[in-house]
Amino acid sequence: MVRTPLTPQERERGERLGRLLREARGGRSMADVAASAGISAETLRKIETGRAPTPAFFTVAALTGALGLSMDELAGGCVLAAAA
Numbered sequence: 001m002v003r004t005p006l007t008p009q010e011r012e013r014g015e016r017l018g019r020l021l022r023e024a025r026g027g028r029s030m031a032d033v034a035a036s037a038g039i040s041a042e043t044l045r046k047i048e049t050g051r052a053p054t055p056a057f058f059t060v061a062a063l064t065g066a067l068g069l070s071m072d073e074l075a076g077g078c079v080l081a082a083a084a
Contacts, residue, residue, distance in 0.1 A: 014053020
């Protein structure tokens with residue numbers, strides 16, 4: 001399967017998502033949050049660094065649950081960051 005290259009906007013959105021998740025993680029370790037979400041620490045690392053800018057919906061949902069965020073909070077943070 002050949003993936004369509006991401007647009008600059010998609011890459012930027014992935015970086016914003018990663019920043020928001022990193023900030024929400026605070027002092028918790030990456031391994032702790034990843035285990036709570038049921039994903040690997042490497043997957044979380046890729047999302048937080050923007051190397052996986054389009055994670056699956058269920059991965060994002062699991063991360064918001066592990067971090068105590070709502071999907072609305074996360075989406076609102078991405079929209080606010082985009083407007084700034």
